[in-house]
Amino acid sequence: MTERAQIHPASLVAFRVLFGLVLLASTVRFWANGWIERFYLEPTYHFTYWGFGWVQPLPAWGMYAAFAALAGLAVCITVGFCYRAAVAAFLVGFTYVELIDVAMYLNHYYLVSLLCLLMLFLPLHRTGSVDAWLRPSLRRATAPSWALWLLRAQVGVVYVFAGLAKLGEDWLLHAQPLNLWLSSRVDVPVVGPYLDAWPVAAAMSWGGFLFDTTIVLWLLWRPTRPYAFAVLLGFHVVVGWLFPIGMFPVIMVVAATVFLAPDWPLRLRDALRRRPSAPAHAAPLSIAGWPKAAVVALVVLLAVQVAMPLRAHLLYDGDVLWHEQGMRWAWRVMVREKNGAVLYRVTLPDGREQHVSPTRYLTRHQEREMTGQPDLILALAHHIHDDYAGRGITPVQVRVDALSSLNGRAPAHLIDPNIDLCTVNDGLGPARWVMPRPQTPPARLGRQGDLWSAAF
Amino acid sequence: MPTLWKSIVVVGLCAAMCSCSDPQTSEPATESPEAAMRRRAMLAALADNVYVPTYGSFAQHTAALVSATDGLDEDASGLAAAQQAWRDAAIVWQRAELMSIGPAGASEFNVAGAGDRRAEIYSWPQVNRCRVDQELVEKSYEDLATLAAEPINVRGLDALEYLLFRTDGGNDCAANSAINRDGAWAQLGDDEVARRRRAYAHAAATLLASEASDLHSAWLNGFRDELAGAGDTSTIYPTTQAALNEVSNALFYLDTDTKDMKLARPLGLSDCDSAACPESLESPWSQASASHVTANVEGTLLVWSGADGDGFDDLLVEAGAGELAADIRARLETARDVCAQVGTLESDLAADPPTTGPGRACYDAIKNYTDLFKTQFLGVLDLEPPDRADGDND
Numbered sequence: 001m002t003e004r005a006q007i008h009p010a011s012l013v014a015f016r017v018l019f020g021l022v023l024l025a026s027t028v029r030f031w032a033n034g035w036i037e038r039f040y041l042e043p044t045y046h047f048t049y050w051g052f053g054w055v056q057p058l059p060a061w062g063m064y065a066a067f068a069a070l071a072g073l074a075v076c077i078t079v080g081f082c083y084r085a086a087v088a089a090f091l092v093g094f095t096y097v098e099l100i101d102v103a104m105y106l107n108h109y110y111l112v113s114l115l116c117l118l119m120l121f122l123p124l125h126r127t128g129s130v131d132a133w134l135r136p137s138l139r140r141a142t143a144p145s146w147a148l149w150l151l152r153a154q155v156g157v158v159y160v161f162a163g164l165a166k167l168g169e170d171w172l173l174h175a176q177p178l179n180l181w182l183s184s185r186v187d188v189p190v191v192g193p194y195l196d197a198w199p200v201a202a203a204m205s206w207g208g209f210l211f212d213t214t215i216v217l218w219l220l221w222r223p224t225r226p227y228a229f230a231v232l233l234g235f236h237v238v239v240g241w242l243f244p245i246g247m248f249p250v251i252m253v254v255a256a257t258v259f260l261a262p263d264w265p266l267r268l269r270d271a272l273r274r275r276p277s278a279p280a281h282a283a284p285l286s287i288a289g290w291p292k293a294a295v296v297a298l299v300v301l302l303a304v305q306v307a308m309p310l311r312a313h314l315l316y317d318g319d320v321l322w323h324e325q326g327m328r329w330a331w332r333v334m335v336r337e338k339n340g341a342v343l344y345r346v347t348l349p350d351g352r353e354q355h356v357s358p359t360r361y362l363t364r365h366q367e368r369e370m371t372g373q374p375d376l377i378l379a380l381a382h383h384i385h386d387d388y389a390g391r392g393i394t395p396v397q398v399r400v401d402a403l404s405s406l407n408g409r410a411p412a413h414l415i416d417p418n419i420d421l422c423t424v425n426d427g428l429g430p431a432r433w434v435m436p437r438p439q440t441p442p443a444r445l446g447r448q449g450d451l452w453s454a455a456f
Numbered sequence: 457m458p459t460l461w462k463s464i465v466v467v468g469l470c471a472a473m474c475s476c477s478d479p480q481t482s483e484p485a486t487e488s489p490e491a492a493m494r495r496r497a498m499l500a501a502l503a504d505n506v507y508v509p510t511y512g513s514f515a516q517h518t519a520a521l522v523s524a525t526d527g528l529d530e531d532a533s534g535l536a537a538a539q540q541a542w543r544d545a546a547i548v549w550q551r552a553e554l555m556s557i558g559p560a561g562a563s564e565f566n567v568a569g570a571g572d573r574r575a576e577i578y579s580w581p582q583v584n585r586c587r588v589d590q591e592l593v594e595k596s597y598e599d600l601a602t603l604a605a606e607p608i609n610v611r612g613l614d615a616l617e618y619l620l621f622r623t624d625g626g627n628d629c630a631a632n633s634a635i636n637r638d639g640a641w642a643q644l645g646d647d648e649v650a651r652r653r654r655a656y657a658h659a660a661a662t663l664l665a666s667e668a669s670d671l672h673s674a675w676l677n678g679f680r681d682e683l684a685g686a687g688d689t690s691t692i693y694p695t696t697q698a699a700l701n702e703v704s705n706a707l708f709y710l711d712t713d714t715k716d717m718k719l720a721r722p723l724g725l726s727d728c729d730s731a732a733c734p735e736s737l738e739s740p741w742s743q744a745s746a747s748h749v750t751a752n753v754e755g756t757l758l759v760w761s762g763a764d765g766d767g768f769d770d771l772l773v774e775a776g777a778g779e780l781a782a783d784i785r786a787r788l789e790t791a792r793d794v795c796a797q798v799g800t801l802e803s804d805l806a807a808d809p810p811t812t813g814p815g816r817a818c819y820d821a822i823k824n825y826t827d828l829f830k831t832q833f834l835g836v837l838d839l840e841p842p843d844r845a846d847g848d849n850d
Contacts, residue, residue, distance in 0.1 A: 107850045183775060184838035186491035187687040187695040196491045196775070246848030333850050337838070341830040343823070355725045357716055364843045405831035410780075443836050445775045 005289030007282075008263040009143035013080075013128035015151065018254040019115065020078030023090065026112075026247045027071040036063050038365070039104055040097070045361045045383060047102035047376050050426065055099040066093055077119075080129020084120060091116035102376060103369040107333050108248040111158060115255070118154060121297065122147040143262075146294035151258040153298055156216040157305040158252075161331040163212030164309065169441075170321070170336075172209060175201040176407035176442040177337035183445045185242055196446040211235055219259035222282075232256050243334070316430050322406055322414070322437035324373050325430065340371025340404040340414065344384055347397040347420075356384055374415055374434045377402050381421035398422050408443025492687050494774070495696035500684035501766030502703065506758050508680055510552050511672040517545035518665040521616075522658070529655035538657065539620050543744060545664075546613055549578060550748045551755030554709050557702045558682065558692070559674035565843050568702055569682060569692035571674060576667045579609035580738055581717060585628035588615045592652050593640050597659040604663055611660045614739075619657040621741035625649050697838070703768075704834070705842035707756055711826040714752040718745065719819040722805060732805040746798040749818060753792045756825075760788060768837075777836050784828055791821035 030036060040057045048055060057063055070093050076086035095113045098104065124147070125131045126140040170176045179201035186192045194200050211231070218228035233253060240249035261267065261282065270277040312326025320326050321336040344356040358367045358380060370376040381398040388396045397420040404414040413435045415421075424433050524541035528534050552560070553574075560574040561567025584607075591610045596602045603611055618628075625646030627635065635641040644652070682690045686699035693699040720726040721736035722745070728736065737745045761767045772781035795818035798804060804815035834841065 106848055108848075180836060180838050183491075184697050185695075186495065187697060192492060193490050244848070245850050248848065248850045337835050339831045339835040341827045352724070352731070354728075355716075355720055357712075357726070359712070364841060368841055401827075403827045403831050405835045408777075408832065408836045410783075411827060411831035443777060443780075443832075445777060445836065448776075 005145050006142035007145045007148060008266070009127045009140065010265040011258065011260060011262040012122070012124050012143050012147055014265045015254070015258055016080065016119070016124040017078050017128070018257065019119075020074050022247060022251055022254050023077065023112070024071055024074035025250075027067055027074055029247070031064070031067050031071075036067055038363070040100055043101065043363050043366055045366075045380075046100055047366070047370070047379050049099055049102055052099050055096065057100050066097065069093060070097075080125040080131050083125035083129060083131050087116055087119045091120060101366070103366040105328055106248075107331055108251050110329055111251065111255070114154060115151070118150055118301075122150065144290070144294070146290045146298070148258060148262060150294065150298055150301065151255075153301055154305070155255045155258055157302070158255075158331050159212050159216050161305075161309045162333045163209055163214075165330070165332040165335050166205070166209040166212065168321070168335075170407050171205050174407070174442045174444060175205045177335070178205050178208070179445055180337050180408050180443065181243065188242065198444055198446045198448050201446070216259070219256065225260070229256065229260065245334070315428070319437045323431060323434045324375070327373075337407050338372035338404060340402060341411070342367075342371045342377060343401045344381060345399045345401065346384060346388065347399070348393060349395060361387075371402070372404055372414075374402075374431060375426050377415060378421055378424060378426055378433075385422045396422070406437065406442070408445070409438055409440055412438040492696050495700065495771065496684060496686060496688060498762070498766045498771055499686055499696065499699050499703070501762050502759065503675070503680045503683045505763040505765040506767075507555055507683075508672070508675050509763070510548065510555060510758070511668070511675055514545065514548045514552055515665070515668040515672040517541070517548050518661065518668040521545050521661045522665045525654065525658035525661045528658055529651050532650065532654060535620070535654065539742070542613075542616055542620050543742065546617070546739070546742075546744060547747065547751045549613060550751030551758060553578075553713070553752060554707055554755035554759055556706045556709065558679045559671055561702070561706075567705070568698065569679065573667065573671045573674070575608055576612070577608075577664065577671070578613040579607070580614050582609055583614045584609045585618050586630070586633060588618055589627040589629055589641070590635055592649070592656055593635050593644070595652070597656040600659060600662060603659055611663050613664065616657055616660050616664065617739055617742050619653045619660065622653070623650070700837065701839050703759065704837070704839045707759060707829065708842050710752055710756050710822060711830065714749055715819060715822045715826060718749055718752075719815060719822070722801060723815050723819060725819065734802065734805050737801055740802070743800045743802055745801045746795065746804070746815070746818075749798070750792060750795040753788060753795055753822065757788050757792060760784065772836065775836070780828075780832055780836060784825065784833060787821070787825040787828060791818070791825050794818050794821040
């Protein structure tokens with residue numbers, strides 16, 4: 001590898017330490033909030049991913065042990081002890097937990113798994129780590145620039161596609177769902193009185209769209225980088241303050257540090273000690289000195305990450321926010337408010353009809369997630385069929401009244417109520433059993449007019 | 457200091473200021489933004505025009521029930537009046553079932569400021585009439601303190617219904633239960649059973665009236681101000697949104713209890729292995745199950761409209777969702793009118809098949825409302841369904 005392809009390792013070390021701390025905080029938080037019990041032990045039924053039906057929760061002691069292990073592994077990652085083994089084990093453990101129930105899917109959990117997968121191959125432990133302290137042969141004064149660029153590519157993809165996901169009429173023309181969400185936050189100090197004004201939501205919608213789609217460019221361009229990072233920090237603080245999105249803002253701020261100069265931790269130290277800093281190190285983009293494996297990894301990473309969000313448009317018609325095909329693993333972050341009412345209608349062998357509420361099988365959290373996602377509604381229909389069959393009641397037909405309101409629209413049938421869902425199998429093809437999205441515009445709440453008059 | 461760090465320090469200070477005033481975790485905000493004041497006014501109006509008057513009315517009706525049952529053990533001529541007093545009190549309570557927030561709320565459902573007082577007034581669906589019969593044999597009702605220490609399903613509104621409306625000499629226990637096996641029940645005789653039921657009813661009514669009065673007082677002496685001061689002076693509701701969500705959570709009763717349990721089960725639509733399940737009726741002895749369903753819808757309408765004062769409908773109209781407000785009101789009024797046509801569910805269940813009669817029409821009309829409530833209404837006001845774990849989101 002050429003010298004030009006080497007960078008100062010401080011940034012990568014800082015990323016490892018900060019990310020490890022975030023993983024630790026997330027794991028401890030899950031335990032402290034009682035979420036292990038509520039999300040993994042209380043439910044009697046779990047929505048499983050296609051091909052991963054065999055992934056089931058452990059008994060209570062096992063789930064708590066798994067989270068305790070994850071916390072320990074996060075500490076190992078933070079201090080760089082048995083780094084690769086710790087990252088590998090954390091990746092397996094964390095991904096296992098996420099695979100237990102589709103209702104628990106969150107974009108930032110997916111990001112954690114992807115970053116862990118990358119870290120498995122990145123040499124983030126060759127300095128500033130217990131490993132390097134114990135094994136001097138590991139130590140390096142520099143780090144390969146490809147390691148930093150792989151992380152930048154991954155984080156960049158998240159921002160860009162989170163921005164492109166907002167490229168729709170609901171977000172840009174109707175300022176939804178921000179208008180709905182902001183209108184309910186009028187108690188917020190200082191800015192609360194302005195949040196129920198529609199133009200404020202519209203301005204924030206456009207601001208969010210422009211931020212997500214362009215922030216990577218501003219972070220990569222050296223003259224704008226400091227301002228861009230400050231804006232990024234402010235953006236995530238405000239979003240985390242206004243909306244219940246847990247660790248997401250913290251993860252994104254930590255992840256975005258990879259866009260700073262490779263020696264930023266040293267420069268921060270100098271600034272705090274009021275010492276002059278040397279000129280910042282750069283991370284050259286040239287891949288001339290990269291190993292072939294790193295180049296291939298970058299290409300594959302980008303190809304997969306670009307293909308996943310685009311599948312919603314290339315493979316499926318209609319509005320992805322409605323039919324949800326292509327919704328997951330696509331960085332469609334906070335782009336819809338969906339509320340549903342689901343009731344299954346089971347036709348018994350004697351022709352009688354029974355009504356089955358999802359609450360018979362699901363927790364409130366699972367039900368809340370399920371009512372807006374057609375594939376989960378279908379999965380529960382099959383489970384209900386199996387449950388009846390298990391009780392010797394067969395054959396039964398299972399239909400569903402699944403009404404859904406997207407971004408404040410009047411509710412409409414999400415799934416054809418006349419189709420026996422027992423005859424439908426989920427798959428990668430377009431789901432013809434999902435009804436088209438209603439053509440009415442979403443709700444528009446609050447004070448109208450121009451931004452100034454609405455706000456003041 | 458380089459530009460980067462200057463910028464970060466400035467933003468960090470702003471962040472610290474923001475996080476110090478997190479509405480979920482900090483002291484109540486001292487700001488009085490216009491929209492929040494508007495919401496507080498609506499919550500205050502709800503308390504003053506709906507909650508407090510309803511609980512006040514219930515306290516009055518339970519006091520009347522005490523009077524109506526006084527001396528009944530010696531003179532049965534007042535039984536019909538006592539039954540009517542129970543019906544009057546029960547109808548008011550059925551409206552109040554949609555108002556289980558704060559003092560009436562259940563801590564097991566994570567209701568903010570839960571006082572668990574609903575569980576001291578009405579135990580349905582955890583009824584246990586056999587246990588009432590056992591208490592009757594043991595005469596535990598003769599000492600109020602002893603009776604008060606018993607589970608609510610032997611001294612609440614449901615136990616009172618059984619005591620006042622069951623007129624035969626039978627009991628609700630299995631043949632192999634102790635009171636039947638050892639002959640204790642048979643030894644009483646029909647007259648003594650009837651006399652004890654009336655005496656027991658007076659004791660239970662006395663305890664019920666006390667609970668009703670306490671619940672009313674809890675609202676007058678503190679909780680009314682907690683609700684009206686949401687997001688400002690309240691120590692229970694850090695934001696008006698949290699208070700609105702609690703009010704909304706209580707309205708789910710019409711979906712989960714009224715529609716799914718009081719109607720779907722007896723009508724044979726769910727959790728019933730035969731064409732109908734009359735054993736699942738809420739108030740079989742008084743044959744008031746249908747009127748209780750109607751009262752539940754009326755209670756929803758009261759909260760929804762603010763008793764034609766300030767309610768959710770006004771909030772939606774001012775937010776720009778007037779069409780939704782009108783639609784919800786129309787569906788609720790339709791449900792009320794359709795359910796009022798049922799007569800008694802007992803006669804409806806006798807129809808063949810029961811799922812096509814007025815009871816089914818009532819069920820469908822309520823579902824028509826709850827579908828809109830659980831979808832567009834929750835979405836427009838950004839409310840969460842009850843008892844949802846506070847997980848992350850993105």
